[in-house]
Amino acid sequence: DAGVIQSPRHEVTEMGQEVTLRCKPISGHDYLFWYRQTMMRGLELLIYFNNNVPIDDSGMPEDRFSAKMPNASFSTLKIQPSEPRDSAVYFCASSPVQGGDGYTFGSGTRLTVV
């Protein structure tokens, strides 16, 4: 398995533009997580899915952020409109069983909003 695949690796966009981050989890993993990492706040969980259904989105900063998982092999995190304070590294992770066993992280998307 190629692991958790995220795209793009880097994204630079202007303030106000829409940004879409993509994630392909490991096949057979039931859970998918979106995290954000910044120097100030470290790693924060934004939202997670179980069997394609959003379970907890309490970490999503505001309505500008939305996430979808239309099928077991694909998820998106969208920011519209983007702001400079959204600049961070966004990680996707997947897990095969409840309890966090076997968490596998993707390489992340480094987002810069100018």
Place this chain on the structure above:
Amino acid sequence: KQEVTQIPAALSVPEGENLVLNCSFTDSAIYNLQWFRQDPGKGLTSLLLIQSSQREQTSGRLNASLDKSSGRSTLYIAASQPGDSATYLCAVNEGAQKLVFGQGTRLTINP
């Protein structure tokens, strides 16, 4: 609210030394605890997973311990090598599928 603290924030030691990284958490009602490694510009690699019922886990030169009642975990690295240089992150799983991360310890092993 669960808070995870890692001390020290940064550590620099000469090659060959044994070292200990510390992690503490405020709520002992955890499902498990994981140690991760993060290289610059990369994702996170899981190193060790300790279930709440376990006291320690070992993998090669790494040994992680867990004292749930006192809210502490340590990661012991034996015979450190320059390739061990990275940021080490501790994360607790409260059983609700949420990993709460510490801020990490940035480790530098000097040849």
